[in-house]
Every structure is written in structure tokens, then in C-alpha cells.
Amino acid sequence: MNKPSVNEETGPVEDSALQESYIWSKQTIQEIQRAATEGIYSIRGGGAKRKVPHFDDLLFLGASMSRYPLEGYREKCDTNVTLGTRFAKKPLHLDIPITIAGMSFGALSAQAKDALGKGAAAMGTTTTTGDGGMTQEERASSKTLVYQMLPSRYGMNPDDLRKADAIEVVCGQGAKPGGGGMLLGQKISDRVAEMRTLPKGIDQRSACRHPDWTGPDDLEIKINEIREITDWEKPIYIKVGATRTRYDVQLACKAGADVIVVDGMQGGTAATQDVFIEQVGIPTLPAVRIAVDALKEMGMHRKVQLIVSGGIRNGSDVAKCMALGADAVAIGMAALYALGDNSQKYAEEYHKMGSAPGYYDAYHLGRCPAGITTQDPELAKRFDPELGGRRIKNLLQTMILEAQTLARACGKSHLHNLEPEDLVALTVEAAAMAKVPLAGTDWYPGKDSSY
Amino acid sequence: MTEIDLDKSEVRELNSMLHSLDDKSSESSFRVISPKGKHNIAVGVDAKADITIEGHAGHYVGGMNKHANITVTGNAGSGLAENIMSGVVRVKGNSSQYTGATGRGGLIVVEGDAAARCGISMKGVDIVVGGSVGHMCAFLGQSGNMVICGDAGDALGDSIFELQIFVQGKIKSLGHDCEEKDMGPEQMAKLTELLDKAQIKADPQKFKLYGPARTLYNFKIDNAYLP
Numbered sequence: 001m002n003k004p005s006v007n008e009e010t011g012p013v014e015d016s017a018l019q020e021s022y023i024w025s026k027q028t029i030q031e032i033q034r035a036a037t038e039g040i041y042s043i044r045g046g047g048a049k050r051k052v053p054h055f056d057d058l059l060f061l062g063a064s065m066s067r068y069p070l071e072g073y074r075e076k077c078d079t080n081v082t083l084g085t086r087f088a089k090k091p092l093h094l095d096i097p098i099t100i101a102g103m104s105f106g107a108l109s110a111q112a113k114d115a116l117g118k119g120a121a122a123m124g125t126t127t128t129t130g131d132g133g134m135t136q137e138e139r140a141s142s143k144t145l146v147y148q149m150l151p152s153r154y155g156m157n158p159d160d161l162r163k164a165d166a167i168e169v170v171c172g173q174g175a176k177p178g179g180g181g182m183l184l185g186q187k188i189s190d191r192v193a194e195m196r197t198l199p200k201g202i203d204q205r206s207a208c209r210h211p212d213w214t215g216p217d218d219l220e221i222k223i224n225e226i227r228e229i230t231d232w233e234k235p236i237y238i239k240v241g242a243t244r245t246r247y248d249v250q251l252a253c254k255a256g257a258d259v260i261v262v263d264g265m266q267g268g269t270a271a272t273q274d275v276f277i278e279q280v281g282i283p284t285l286p287a288v289r290i291a292v293d294a295l296k297e298m299g300m301h302r303k304v305q306l307i308v309s310g311g312i313r314n315g316s317d318v319a320k321c322m323a324l325g326a327d328a329v330a331i332g333m334a335a336l337y338a339l340g341d342n343s344q345k346y347a348e349e350y351h352k353m354g355s356a357p358g359y360y361d362a363y364h365l366g367r368c369p370a371g372i373t374t375q376d377p378e379l380a381k382r383f384d385p386e387l388g389g390r391r392i393k394n395l396l397q398t399m400i401l402e403a404q405t406l407a408r409a410c411g412k413s414h415l416h417n418l419e420p421e422d423l424v425a426l427t428v429e430a431a432a433m434a435k436v437p438l439a440g441t442d443w444y445p446g447k448d449s450s451y
Numbered sequence: 452m453t454e455i456d457l458d459k460s461e462v463r464e465l466n467s468m469l470h471s472l473d474d475k476s477s478e479s480s481f482r483v484i485s486p487k488g489k490h491n492i493a494v495g496v497d498a499k500a501d502i503t504i505e506g507h508a509g510h511y512v513g514g515m516n517k518h519a520n521i522t523v524t525g526n527a528g529s530g531l532a533e534n535i536m537s538g539v540v541r542v543k544g545n546s547s548q549y550t551g552a553t554g555r556g557g558l559i560v561v562e563g564d565a566a567a568r569c570g571i572s573m574k575g576v577d578i579v580v581g582g583s584v585g586h587m588c589a590f591l592g593q594s595g596n597m598v599i600c601g602d603a604g605d606a607l608g609d610s611i612f613e614l615q616i617f618v619q620g621k622i623k624s625l626g627h628d629c630e631e632k633d634m635g636p637e638q639m640a641k642l643t644e645l646l647d648k649a650q651i652k653a654d655p656q657k658f659k660l661y662g663p664a665r666t667l668y669n670f671k672i673d674n675a676y677l678p
Contacts, residue, residue, distance in 0.1 A: 040670070153553040153572060156534055158495050158515040185669055197555070197574040197593045199613060202668040207591055211571040212530040212552040218510070221490045222530070225511040228466045229495030 041275060043182070045363030045373065047175055047268040047311065047333055052283040054266070054311060055320040057430030058423045059439060062409040070408035077404040078414040081328050083305045084166060084235020084258040087227070091235055091258075092144055092166055095124025096400050097328035097415060098318055100335055100392075101263075101309050102148045102168065102239075104130025106183050106192045107270030107363065109380040110137050111388070112339055112372045117141030118385060119335075119392020123400075128168060128330075131181040131206055133195045134160045141389070146237065149226070151180060152206035154196040158229055166259070167226055168237035169219070171210070171248075174267030174310040177241025177281050181206035182271040186366040189375040216251040223256045237261055242287035242310065243280070249294040253304055261330065262291045264310025268333040270373065271364030284310035286433035292325030301325065315402020322403070323418035324434060331399075338395040339388045340370040453478050458485040462492055469519075472498035488528065493521055496538075510547075513540040516557065532559050535576055548585070551578045554595070560649040567604065570597045573614065579649035589616055590626065598645050600653045608661055612668075616661040617642050619653060628667045634660040 020026060034042065063069035070077060084091035100120045105113050107130060114137040120127040121143035128146040129138065133155020139145055147164030149156065161167060172178065183192075183204040193200040213222045223236050238252040239261035252260045264284025269277065288308050295301040308321045309330035321329050342350075344357045346369035353360070353367060363373040371383030407415050410422045424439040425431035431438040432445035455465050465483065472479070476498065483504045486492055490509035493502050497517040504512065507525035513532040521532075526544035535554040545563035552568070554576025561569075561578075567585035570578050575594045583601030590606070592614035602620035609626020615638065616629070625631075632638075642655045 153534060153574075156553060157536060157555065158497065158517065158534075161495075161515075199668070202612075203670045205610075205667075207572060211568070211591075212511070212533045212549040218529065221510045225491045225494050225514050225530075225533075228463065228491045229515055231467065231470060232463075 041273045043184075043271055043364055044274050044277070044361045045268065045270050045272075046277070046361035047266045048278050050278055052266065053285050053427065053429045053433055054283060055285060055317045057285070057426045058320050058434060058436065059426060060319070060323075060406050060410055060422055061424060063411040067411045069411050070413060072405055072408050075408060076413055077408050079400055079404065081305070081416070083307075083328065086258045086304055087232065087256065088166075088235040088258050089231075089233045090165075092126065094126065094144070094328070096396060097322065097326075098123075098312075098396055098399055099125050099146075099307065099328055099330045100127035101267070101330040101332035102128035102130045102146070102170065103332060103336075104132035104181070104183075104270065105135045105138065106130070106132035106187060106196070106375070107373060109371060109374055109383060110135055110191075111380050111383045111385045113138045114141050114385040115339060115383070115388025116335060116392060117145070118389025119338075119396065120144075122389065122393040123396040125396065126165065129164075131183075132192060133157075134163065135195075139163055141385075148239075150206065151208060151210045152196075153211065154198075154206075161226065161230055161234075164230075164234060166235040166237060167230070168239050168261065169210075169223065169226075169257075170239045171219075171252075172239065172241030172243070172263070173269065174241045174263030174265050174281055174284070175269035176272045176276045177243045177265075178208060179272055179276050179280075180208035182364065184271060184364045184366070187364070187375045192375055216255045219255040235259055237307070239263060241265075241267075241280075242282045242284065245282065245287050245290040246294040249291045249306075250298055253295070253298055253300050257304055259305045259307060259327075260291065260295075261307040261309065262287050263330075264308070266311030267309055268336070283433070284308060284312075285430060288321055288324040288326055289434050295325075302327070315399040315404075316406060318399055319403040319406040319415065319418060320423065322407075322415045323422050324420060327416070334395065335392060336372060338391045339372050340383070340391070341368065341372050343370055346370055452480040452482055454482045454484060456484050457487065457489055457492075462489055465492065466494060466496075469493060469496045469498070469500065469502070472496070472500055474499075486523075486525075490528065493519070496521070507544070516540055526563070527561075531561070532557075532576075535559060545582070550580075551576050554578070558645075558648055560651070562651070564601065570595075570614075573597070577645055577648075579645055579651055581649075581651045583620065586623075587626070589614055589629075592616075596641060596645060598642060598649070598658075600651060608663075610667060611663045613663065615641070617645075617658045618661065619658045622661075625661065628664045629661055630664045632660045632662045634658070 081097040116127045126144045144165040146166045150170045185201040235258040237259040238257040240248040242264045265281030305327040307328045308326040312329045349369035366374045368374040371380045423436040479500045481502045486506045488509045494514035496519040502521045504523045509528040511530040513521045517536045519538045521540045523542045527542045527546040529547045531546045531550045532540035533552045535557045537557040541560040546561045548566040550565045550569040551559045553572045555574045559578045562581040564582035570589040573592045577596045579598040586604035589608045593612040598617045603622045606626035608629030
């Protein structure tokens with residue numbers, strides 16, 4: 001509606017009376033005008049911002065008469081998990097089923113990587129390298145470290161393979177399934193350039209496909225090569241972005257994975273095209289259920305462990321993933337926020353960059369005022385790895401306490417004893433995706449359907 | 452010399468034995484017979500050993516090699532000497548796709564032809580091919596040298612970073628951001644050295660040099676980002 005000239009009877013039209021177009025929203029118009037100015041897609045970090053069905057759309061059915069609850073503070077509720085029981089001589093025994101997802105040195109400062117290792121080690125869980133190789137700091141501070149093998153193979157070497165506790169072959173990422181990594185020149189410091197064998201200051205574009213295999217048959221041989229090099233000691237993970245999850249999970253099983261990581265579309269990234277983040281992949285909620293069903297179909301559920309990531313924020317999300325059949329979860333963005341990314345402490349600096357605490361996503365520019373997503377030595381110095389490590393520990397501890405609270409309420413003495421029958425859905429969409437009943441009914445879309 | 456018959460031993464046993472080698476090992480010379488195209492032969496070796504594989508090897512033979520001198524007398528499958536760190540891996544026959552993928556050091560010699568994507572994402576390795584190579588060779592190559600004594604297929608050197616490619620024969624097409632460079636004395640000396648090391652007879656004067664045009668190094672939008 002155009003703002004009419006002043007009506008003599010009603011006076012001036014208030015702005016609140018203006019009707020914004022759903023199709024041509026202010027944000028849409030701004031993006032069109034940005035594109036018209038710059039002639040190239042928008043790049044940013046973080047995960048999907050759009051609203052998609054998520055774990056908040058599920059609720060737990062606490063125990064009352066039909067089931068006995070466990071006392072919420074003292075009664076035993078175990079949280080341990082073993083990963084890599086299929087083939088590896090040395091599976092990982094973790095105290096908690098919450099791991100730290102792969103984030104590269106390059107995307108993050110060495111100090112931030114160090115803090116992730118410290119926090120994870122303090123809670124008896126793993127942290128993961130990323131698209132930049134393994135740093136000495138990270139190896140030293142991480143009790144158990146997962147070493148990623150990505151298409152770029154930056155820094156890849158057999159010594160680090162042997163130093164790792166597990167190896168994760170990354171075939172996709174929730175934020176950008178089908179896309180390679182991106183690290184702009186501002187973050188290619190001397191050290192990053194040397195580790196990646198790249199000229200300093202270039203805009204690095206990583207391959208989106210692995211360089212030495214093309215499908216699951218080849219991947220099976222590739223995984224056996226890694227097992228041979230590491231004398232069959234290490235668990236081998238395969239990570240996929242959530243898209244055609246049933247097929248990807250089953251092919252990963254066929255290729256010989258010990259552990260499969262499924263990363264939903266809400267998963268974060270250091271940098272990629274906004275259109276990629278928002279328009280590719282499926283949400284984490286349906287991905288969990290599809291992945292679990294795919295494993296069950298092959299008789300491999302609990303034999304090949306499933307780690308779920310993408311928008312895991314708190315103990316409730318953890319418990320719901322467990323109830324749907326996941327063995328563990330991984331957190332990325334939650335860990336960054338715990339470290340202090342998007343903190344109010346740096347509000348003034350975020351505002352100077354045209355952003356604000358809670359909104360900042362320009363990780364690719366390397367100007368993170370909290371010293372986390374940067375390679376600028378002065379900014380990185382602001383970050384205290386000891387404090388960061390404690391904050392990660394505190395977050396993980398809180399998440400576990402929350403998850404235990406929910407599990408005990410459902411009468412479960414181990415997080416893995418949670419089951420889909422402990423859940424109901426608040427929306428028809430969530431009921432369809434999680435295959436749990438819509439609250440107040442015994443129905444979900446597709447139930448008893450022969451289709 | 453120790454002989455390992457892969458008709459009687461598993462590849463696992465062979466690799467386990469090779470991984471146990473160190474500077475104090477009394478044996479450093481190995482002859483592997485009956486490879487019969489088996490995969491992952493002599494991967495992850497980290498010792499100054501001489502390993503001869505008599506026959507055809509499957510995928511990833513010599514993968515991630517450090518220090519060892521490995522020779523395949525027949526042909527090699529995909530991913531020959533992938534991510535090689537140092538040492539020499541030589542194939543007397545032909546090699547399949549992805550030869551030397553992501554290799555970070557050392558020397559790979561293919562006396563025959565190498566298939567598609569030879570030298571993909573190479574990061575410092577030197578590769579000398581006595582014959583011709585397929586399409587997309589040296590794709591995303593970051594560092595090192597590739598010598599092709601025969602012809603090259605489509606899109607040679609697509610999206611390369613700091614890599615030198617020497618070609619004696621015809622090139623079907625150059626990839627994006629790859630262009631012919633002037634061959635100076637330094638490059639000529641490097642080419643001569645590599646041919647000598649590879650023990651392949653060719654006249655360095657007949658080669659042309661190709662490298663990055665460096666037009667893809669930065670997104671043009673980079674300086675115009677509007678938050």
C-alpha cells in the first residue's frame with residue numbers, strides 16, 4: 001500500500017498502517033539492491049536463519065503412573081558412549097555423548113581451537129580438527145582428537161593420522177552439502193598459508209569432491225587404506241550433510257564406516273554463500289529419524305554409531321536426539337557462542353561493523369572482536385584459552401545435567417535408554433518428520449500408511 | 452632381500468611388517484610378488500626401504516609414502532602414491548586416475564601413461580610422466596612440478612595455484628586460469644633435474660612451461676562487501 005497524502009478526515013497515515021509485501025519484504029528488496037550493486041552472491045558464516053521444524057517442536061512425556069521416574073538429582077543416570085565398535089582396535093570411550101564438531105584452524109584462531117580442546121578434554125569428550133590440518137596446540141590440549149580428512153586435504157599427513165584418536169572422512173557439511181570450504185584472504189595468515197600450502201592472502205576455495213575417490217565403492221577402498229596406514233587402530237567416521245540421508249547413511253555403512261555423522265541444515269560454517277546455507281539440505285530433526293531408520297533397515301543401529309549435529313543448543317536437544325536413536329551429538333555454533341562469540345561485551349565493535357551481538361555472522365572477514373573467528377594476532381590475543389576452556393566445560397556440563405534431568409523424568413537410567421515413545425510432537429510437521437504422535441493423539445502423518 | 456608372496460600373505464601382514472621398520476632394522480630391501488591388482492599395497496611406509504612390487508598393483512599403492520623407494524613393475528590403479536610425503540614411487544607401466552593426488556613431497560615417476568586427474572591438488576610433489584596424461588590433470592594443483600613427456604588431455608592445470616607444468620607434446624586444452632609461461636634458466640634447470648632423477652630420456656628444449664595466470668586468486672567482490 002502506498003502511503004497516501006494526508007487524509008483531511010483521518011490525518012496522516014501512521015507507518016504501522018503500511019503493509020509490507022510477503023513476497024517483496026524489506027529484506028528481499030535490500031538483497032536485490034545489494035546484488036544489483038555488487039554483482040555477486042552474499043557470503044557469510046553461521047547456520048541457517050530461517051525457521052525450520054526443530055527439536056523445540058517435540059516434548060517429553062514424563063513418567064507418572066504408567067512409568068516410574070528416577071529421582072532427578074541423585075539417582076544414577078549414565079551418559080557414557082563408545083564410538084567405533086565395528087572395526088577399530090581402539091574405539092573411543094567418551095564420558096558424555098556431546099562432542100565438539102570440526103572447525104578449522106584458519107576459520108578459528110589457534111587460541112580458540114586450544115580452548116575447545118581444553119573444554120572437551122575436561123568433560124571426557126572429543127574435539128575435531130577442520131579444513132586446515134592439526135595444530136600442535138589442539139593436539140596437546142585435546143585428550144581425544146578426531147582428525148578430519150576433507151576434500152582439500154590441507155595439511156594431511158600420515159604422522160597426524162597416527163596421532164589422531166579417530167579419523168573423520170568429510171563428505172558433506174550441513175551448512176553447504178555439495179560445497180567446498182571457503183576461507184577469504186583476510187584469514188590466510190603466514191601460518192595458515194604454510195599449513196595449507198597456499199600463497200598468503202588469496203581467497204582460498206577448497207574442493208567440493210575428494211581428489212582420489214568418486215563413489216562408495218572407491219571410498220570403501222580408501223577407508224581401508226586409512227585403516228592400513230593406521231594399523232586398524234582408529235575409528236573411521238564418515239560425515240555427511242543431511243540431504244538424501246537414507247541413501248547416504250546406508251552407503252556410508254557399506255563403505256565401512258565405524259561412525260556416521262549426519263549434519264543438518266542448521267549446522268554452521270565459517271563462510272559460504274548465503275543461498276547455500278538457507279536453501280540446501282534438510283533440517284536436523286527429520287535427518288535423525290531417517291538416519292536411525294536407515295541403520296535399522298540394515299541391522300546396523302548401535303553397531304555403527306550415529307552422531308547428529310546441526311543446531312544442537314542445550315540438553316533438551318541432546319536428549320531428544322538420543323530418544324530418536326542417535327548415539328551422540330556434536331556442537332559447533334553453541335561452542336562458539338560459549339567461547340564468547342556474539343557477546344554483549346563487544347557490542348560497540350559489532351555496531352561499528354554494521355552488526356550487533358546476536359546477529360554477527362561475518363566470520364569470513366576475520367575481524368571477530370572476541371578473538372575467536374580471526375587470524376589477526378591482536379584480536380586473537382583478546383581471547384583467553386584457559387577461560388574459554390572453562391566456558392566450554394561449563395556448557396557441556398550444563399547440557400548433560402539438563403539431558404539427565406529429562407531422562408530421569410522419563411524413568412531412564414542412561415541417556416541411551418530414551419526412546420521415541422518418550423516423545424510427542426507439537427506440530428503436524430514435526431510429527432511427520434520425527435514419526436512421533438502429535439500431542440494428544442496417537443497419530444502422525446504416514447502412520448500405518450502402506451505408501 | 453625379503454620376499455613376500457601376496458598369494459600366501461595378506462596385504463595387512465605386508466603393511467604391518469613395513470610399518471615396523473626403523474633405522475635399526477636389518478632388512479631394508481623387499482620384493483613383493485603376486486600383487487594381482489590388490490589394493491593398498493605398501494601404504495603408510497615411513498622408512499628408507501627399497502620395495503619392488505612385481506606385477507600390477509591396485510588402488511593407492513605407495514599411499515602417503517615417506518622415505519621409501521617403491522617400484523611397481525606393472526601397472527598401478529587409482530590414487531597411486533596419494534599424499535606422498537617423500538621418497539620415490541615409480542611405475543614402469545601405466546597408472547590410473549588421481550596419480551599423486553595431494554602429494555606433498557618426493558617424486559612419482561610413471562614411465563607409461565597416467566590417466567585423468569593426475570596430480571590433482573598436488574602440494575609439493577614432483578611428478579614425471581613418460582607418456583601422456585588424461586583430462587583435468589593438475590586440477591587445483593597448489594605447489595610442485597609436473598612433467599608430461601607426451602600429450603595432455605582437456606583442461607590441463609585448471610584452477611592451479613603455484614604449480615609448474617612442463618609439457619613436451621600437444622595439449623587438448625588448458626584449464627581455467629592456466630597459461631603458457633616463459634621458460635627461464637631456472638625452470639630449464641628444474642626440468643633437466645627432474646628428467647635426470649626420473650631417468651627418462653627427453654630433450655628439455657622441446658618442452659613448454661605452463662603455470663597460473665593468477666586471475667582467480669581473489670574474489671573481485673572481496674573489497675566491496677557490505678554487511
